[in-house]
Structures are given as structure tokens and as C-alpha cells.
């Protein structure tokens with residue numbers, strides 16, 4: 001028991017299985033040679049997270065101890081911070097960023113600040129923080145920046161205030177509030193500036209494609225990039241039986257994000273059907289075809305590295321390894337692009 005209590009942040013952190021493979025701390029290989037380009041860390045306490053988000057593997061009411069709970073479907077083994085820092089210093093050159101994900105725990109704020117300080121002092125990679133707005137104020141964001149973080153992620157996750165309240169707030173007796181998330185998102189933007197703030201958005205929670213497109217457009221015009229995720233049920237979680245969003249719908253939302261953020265068009269130029277599905281992206285058909293063929297719209301979106309390319313590519317965080325993926329961690333190959341073309345305009349499930 002004493003040993004278990006000692007294992008907590010900032011002395012220890014959890015690390016995603018894919019990161020542990022990239023850094024050589026765990027043996028393994030990934031489908032199609034996918035490589036995780038980000039060191040994804042999670043603050044660790046034996047008592048875990050006190051929130052109860054319905055879709056999250058770490059939710060307080062999901063059975064199991066925090067140490068062993070999966071998160072976005074993969075195991076997160078615990079390592080001492082010193083070992084993590086050594087591994088980052090010996091990381092392959094394709095690893096371009098470190099990210100610390102916070103949880104909802106009163107101790108998490110100070111531990112995160114200390115982890116940023118150590119990583120900045122002793123390792124070369126830029127540092128993102130996926131923050132928990134509920135336990136933070138403006139001054140904390142300033143301290144994170146002063147300690148060495150350069151990017152902030154805010155997991156808005158839900159497309160509307162009603163869905164947010166249902167799955168993260170009152171609907172699950174959880175502490176999170178839509179207004180607080182947006183207040184801290186705006187403060188993050190004032191402090192970290194464009195292009196250093198991203199919003200995590202999760203597709204498949206009951207929103208329409210139109211609602212998600214308008215949200216991505218709103219965020220983009222504020223100066224916030226959208227980092228897309230697809231719902232993928234965690235075993236034994238409150239939503240364990242809920243299916244992933246239809247693949248065609250996810251592909252359309254990915255393509256709409258790309259069109260908006262690459263300034264090829266906007267939500268105003270797109271048309272939607274009565275169920276809110278995208279009918280028309282507002283681009284000439286030859287341009288639309290070349291954007292699809294480019295493949296990049298269907299890759300994972302997340303914080304970039306110093307090379308400007310997405311570093312946080314989260315291989316298979318949203319789906320099982322297959323030709324059909326809800327976020328490709330690499331440029332889709334010909335077979336995968338063929339499937340995307342066959343499916344992207346399908347309106348059924």
C-alpha cells in the first residue's frame with residue numbers, strides 16, 4: 001500500500017501504450033508501421049479522476065482502479081518521471097512533442113506545473129497541456145506558459161451545451177460546466193495565442209453533422225483549431241453499448257474541417273439535409289476530388305511539432321487497426337482512399 005501511494009504525479013506519470021512503444025519502454029509493433037509522434041502522458045493519482053464523463057475510460061463510476069483503467073482504449077502504464085525524461089532524451093527523431101493530460105483532481109494543478117518545469121528543464125520537446133478547465137483559473141494558464149508549455153488543448157468534446165450537460169455535467173452528476181470550459185478556452189487563446197490552442201471535439205454523441213460543422217467554423221474564426229475524435233465505447237463505461245458514429249459521417253466532418261481550416265470554404269457555403277447531414281461541401285467537384293485524393297483531411301488532427309506537421313497523431317486511439325479508420329495516423333494508401341471515396345457520400349449508416 002505504501003508503495004502504491006508513493007506512485008503519484010509529479011514523481012510518476014501514466015504513458016499511453018503507443019508512446020511507450022515509440023520510446024522503447026515497452027516492446028510492440030503497430031499496424032502498417034504507424035508511429036506515435038507525441039509523448040502522451042497522463043497525470044497519475046491512485047484515487048484517480050473525480051469527474052464522471054459518460055464516455056470516458058477514467059470516469060469515477062467506471063469499475064476498476066485508476067491505475068488499471070484504460071483511457072481512449074489503450075493501457076496507460078505508470079513510469080517514474082525521471083525514466084520518462086531519459087526516454088524522451090533518447091527518443092527517435094520522429095517524436096516531436098510531449099503532452100500532459102490533466103484529470104479532475106485537486107492535486108493535479110500543482111503537479112502539472114511541476115511536470116512542465118521538469119520536462120522543460122531536462123528534455124528538448126515542446127510541451128502541450130490538455131487542461132481541465134474546471135480546476136483552473138487565468139493565473140494557472142499564465143504559470144503553465146511561464147513554466148514552459150507552448151500549446152493548450154481544451155476538451156470541449158460535445159457540440160452543444162445540452163449534450164455537454166447531459167454527458168459531463170448534471171446528467172452524470174459531474175462537475176463540468178460548458179460556460180467554464182468556454183471561459184478558459186478564451187483565456188487560453190489570450191495567453192497562448194493562435195495557433196497554440198486546440199479544442200478536442202468528439203463526433204458521435206448525438207449531435208448532427210451540421211452542429212459539428214458550425215462549431216468547428218466558430219472555433220476556427222476565434223483562432224482555435226479543431227482536434228477531432230470519434231466516440232469509441234470503453235468497456236464497462238456508462239456508454240459501453242453505444243456504437244461508433246457512422247464512418248461516412250465521420251469522414252464528412254473530417255473533410256469539412258479541412259475545408260474550413262485550409263480556407264477553401266466555410267460552413268456558409270455548405271448545404272445540409274433535414275437530418276443535418278452534409279449534402280454539399282460548397283467546392284467545385286474537381287477541387288473536392290483532389291482534396292479527397294490528397295488524403296490528409298482524413299488523418300488525425302492534433303497539436304503540431306516544430307516541423308508544422310501534426311505531432312499528436314494518436315495511432316488507433318479511436319478505432320481498431322484496419323483499412324477503415326476514424327483518424328488515420330499516416331496518409332491513407334490507395335486501398336484506403338478507394339474505401340473513403342466509396343463511403344464519404346453515403347447517407348445511411
Ligand code: SF4
Pocket residue numbers: 038097098099100128129130152153154198200227301302303312
Ligand atoms: S491534441 Fe494531443 S498534444 Fe494536443 S492537447 Fe490534445 S492530446 Fe495533447
